[in-house]
Amino acid sequence: MKNKHYFLLVLVLSFSLGLSAQVKINPSLGFTLENKFARYVFEPLGMGLSAMFDLKTGYNHVDPVDGKHLLWKIVFGKGIMRPAIDNNYKPCSYGSLTKRPDGGQVLVLEWNDLRFWEEDSICSVKVTVELPENDGVAQWRISVSNHSDYWGLWEIACPAVNGFPAGGKYDIATPETGSGGYLIKNWKGSFKQRSPSGFFPMQFMSFNTKSNGVYFSSNDGESRAKDFFADSKTRELSLIRYPENMGVAGSDLPNYYPVSFGPYQGGWLEAAHRYRKWALKQVWTARGPISQRPDFPEKAVNVGFWVRDTWVWDIPPDEIKNTGDPHTWRRDERDPHEMNLPFLNAMKTMGVPIAFQWYGWHHVMFDNDYPHFLPALKGFRERVTELVDSGALIAPYINGLSADSKTYDWYKFDPHAIKDEAGGLHQHFYWDGAGRLTPMCPNQNFWHFSINNVVDSIINVYGANGIYMDEISCNSHELCFNPNHRHPLGGGRYWADGYRNMFRKTLNIAHQNGKKVVITSESANEIFFDLVTANLFTGRPTDYEIPMLQVVYSGYTLFYGTVCDFRKSDLLFNFCVGQGFIDGRQIGWMDFDLFRPQFKTKVEYLKNCARYRMATQKYLTFGRLWEPIVPDNDVPVFTEEFQGGGAHTGTAPSAEARLWQAEDGKIAIFIANYINEKVNFSYTIDPGKYGLEASNYQITEISPEGNNSVSQSGKTISRTEILEPNKVKVIEFAPIKESGLKINQIK
């Protein structure tokens, strides 16, 4: 009692002095941390998270489990042994709650001087959970000190939660490889995805059941190695950190960054807007939006659509090209101009600038003898020069991440390769016929030098104005244990730092002497968005697709590619290209066979979208994608066999719309009709929601032919667009009285 009064006194005094007030808590009683939005319940002794309520609806996301609930897990390592402990190993030894003057609360939980494996007092764990006053999502931190003279740390998970997520209950939204993101309804399954990587290109995801959402994000601006883990069967979720010096006796984990985890109201879109606020403060967006970057190549912006192909583009009509089988790629040595004709003709008929990703230009077989790409096939320089002079963006392919361990001088590369904990190489099996491609350690200057030498030749000897560096953005931090590399073993940040350094050196070459060569890479990884100009989306069309990356990063980087098999239906093609267009991707990335007469209808759709793209750059390149527009009417749906996310039958709307905002504050609706019939699309929008407040709005249809005034509207805009078969439409809304224009900060 006495103590309680004393603490209350401290609390009162501290508040009156504007200081934080701290009270000790008794872990043997458990603890409940709550504000107006959320309630987190921690079990007695082990302090596992046993309930997590959204106080807006009373929804509890964490179910009871057999046994005790989790909060953290630590795996130690040495050799091949991986003994582990968690928060229930010993009772929590100290707890306190601090109330800050800003209304936030910080719960501190400590497990001090733990005896482990016959050693006294070797390990102490400290977890802090910070709950702000005006939000239900808490910030979770962990630090581990380890004094063992034998064990090193291997993995540290916090929050580690059990009893969540229940299978079949949640729609999950995740960032995906070469795609805007996936929304999987009533998700059941398990995944463990590495970050930083192109497999999980942003550090967040959401779980949503009706309006009840759970946000899960690591706020790590230094891009340290970690895994996002969730399993709906065992009902477990955790953020697993790979520390520096894994398995090295006495290695520690300092408290580097918080993980945001907790309930909120909304769906994947609200989660993406939440993440955007954080993402736009990181080093990879620090150069500002594209419009403000003098270093951003104009050539990358002025793209109507992309093509990707190999060396020969005019193969006979009876020959089926198989770009997927490099053994079949032809290597003709003919007149360079004649060989370029399919490209030059396409530029004429399409009437928009074309960007080209060029495979098979090098003398070595695809995926073999890397990085010995040079010299190029005969006539390459002449062909590149003619195409660049004609206004095209030419980005020859190289692989920037892997070397072939079967190549003749592998002995030079081997010391710089990533090695696993047993001394083996991280071999990847790509296809039968590929060399033994082996990821190199990005910490190694030798590798930077090897790749940038190739880049230098492609730009300065062969004259390309772009370069495609395969795999770097797509791959993940692979744990390197090579003791001679002068980086901490296993986890930490050297992988991200290494590739960022390599790209910086690439840019030094690419931007010399007034050149602005375009750098592109495979898939997307947010940590390179200030260094890579444009990011290739290789994902196939699917009803799972959501524009998650674009909602977060629109205006700050470029995404390109809407690749699909054009030998399949027009509808699938239109869906792929049309959705990519309204989502702000630069479309295309098919090969020149698309321009054969039998695909004329598809080319028309592509051309139409490409021409619209050129007319709407203020939105799709420089603006912000706010959200998909949910129609007020029933829009017909179609059913297709989709490949994206694994072969499955799915259903998607025949027409979809997105809301974009330009930097001048104006907003526009981009609508695409995928089917060969008219579709009515009704919608209601309130421009005030996007900071564009006015009493009246001018409504204008934007098209490649010019702009047409349509009508005017009051505060709330409610309209039905009649979409012509296989067509897209862009409608812009601008305030009529400029004096009434009030634009909030939109970036």
Ligand SMILES: [Zn+2]
């Ligand atoms: Zn290494």
